[in-house]
Amino acid sequence: MLSPSLEDYLEELYRLSLTSEIVRVTDISQKLGVSLPSVSKALGKLKADQYIHYQPYGVISLTEAGKKMGSFLVERNRLLQEFLTLICADCDSDAEAEAMEHYLSQGTIHSIQLVVKFMKNHPEYYQLFLEYVAKNQAVE
Known part of the structure; x- marks a missing residue:
């Protein structure tokens, strides 16, 4: 490893x-x-x-x-950046993905991959999520 x-x-x-x-x-x-x-x-x-x-x-x-392994590492980084963007994380997604990538288990990476894929395949649910985020950011 x-x-x-x-x-x-x-x-x-x-x-x-x-x-x-x-x-x-x-x-x-x-x-x-x-x-x-x-x-x-x-x-x-x-x-x-x-x-x-x-x-x-x-x-x-x-x-x-x-x-x-190089391909896996690049893809893992890309996936984490995409995930951070998808969840509307208020951060530098490049730096945040770099910080996260080494410390997440394969199981967690796989789960993140499923969330990203689900949201891409179901834009109606992603839209609901975006509305929820907007509503809750306005409250805070």
Whole structure:
């Protein structure tokens, strides 16, 4: 199981790999705002866990397991952002999703996914929810 920090590295590596054929340590360092040695240390752990192929000072590539986990991490983040928007959370949904994503169980993520899907498939109920939120925000 990956630590929250390693999840962040793998998630960003996956995102970068979607838009660029070549991903380097400096790309990750700049994107996450961390030092080069921190990135190198994290990449060593991801390599040991067989999520990436990496040689120091070389190109980083994802293994099939890395692609699968990276895709899951990006999707989990997207789902949480969508959920926060859906429930009219008064917050920075990017930052809030980032704070939540590492600490929710798979069961909770699945339940959130069901709520989002239900609301999309039943706009009439979502409209009732929005009306309820508006009414209760006006009272507070």
